[in-house]
Amino acid sequence: MVLGMLAPIGLVLGAPITLALRTLPQGRTPEERGVRGTLIAFLHSRYSIILTNPLTALALFDGSLFVLYFTNLFGNLMQSHAGHLFMTIHFLLAGFLFFHVIIGIDPNPRKIPHLVRIVILFGAMSIHAFFAIALLATTSLIDGGYYGSLRTPWLGDLLADQHAAGSIAWAMGEVPIIFALIATFIQWMRDDTREAKRIDRNEARMAAMGEPDDLAQYNNYLSQLQRRDQREGNQ
Numbered sequence: 001m002v003l004g005m006l007a008p009i010g011l012v013l014g015a016p017i018t019l020a021l022r023t024l025p026q027g028r029t030p031e032e033r034g035v036r037g038t039l040i041a042f043l044h045s046r047y048s049i050i051l052t053n054p055l056t057a058l059a060l061f062d063g064s065l066f067v068l069y070f071t072n073l074f075g076n077l078m079q080s081h082a083g084h085l086f087m088t089i090h091f092l093l094a095g096f097l098f099f100h101v102i103i104g105i106d107p108n109p110r111k112i113p114h115l116v117r118i119v120i121l122f123g124a125m126s127i128h129a130f131f132a133i134a135l136l137a138t139t140s141l142i143d144g145g146y147y148g149s150l151r152t153p154w155l156g157d158l159l160a161d162q163h164a165a166g167s168i169a170w171a172m173g174e175v176p177i178i179f180a181l182i183a184t185f186i187q188w189m190r191d192d193t194r195e196a197k198r199i200d201r202n203e204a205r206m207a208a209m210g211e212p213d214d215l216a217q218y219n220n221y222l223s224q225l226q227r228r229d230q231r232e233g234n235q
Helices: 002-013 016-023 032-044 044-051 056-067 073-077 079-104 114-136 147-150 158-172 174-208 214-234
Strands: none
Touching: 002 016, 002 079, 002 174, 016 032, 032 044, 044 056, 056 073, 056 079, 073 079, 079 114, 079 174, 114 158, 114 174, 158 174
């Protein structure tokens, strides 16, 4: 949970992509793309557009839990150190992608409305809760025999430990989503404030140039309609 849900929140709020674009070296010649150019090309590619689709990010973030833990994949991967590293990297990247789409401050090829982000977060919360309940309802171990093969003396009832893991996932797994919801609401309010200031600056600029703003034009239009109605009434 820490690798897949907590750590990615701190990463995406640190704007790592922006940091990379500012620090990575460019190509030594115009023809040489370099590391920075390669990253820019990927960010503007169709692969980036597909990955930053909220549904794709949600499927990788929550859907992979069911694929990994409710198939033989988890037991097979646990048999080797490389498999364990693969799971670690996968959860970190899947969490990073999901929270980058929802609350990331780095450039994103998709402009997702804040309301859609909130809906996606509630969807992720529901799916994660369903996964935890499914883990609680298991009647057999999902490790493919890995933990039993360790033969460690302190291991007790493995199935009870598995159910305890489901309880922890259910109780604590929603906390990072709540953090993301709070961050989304804060970003929404800040965006609205910036938009209001932009509109005010534009209206002030138009007034300084002697150009009527939209509200003044609308009020003038209503006044013209009122005067026309009065003339027709007098006739």
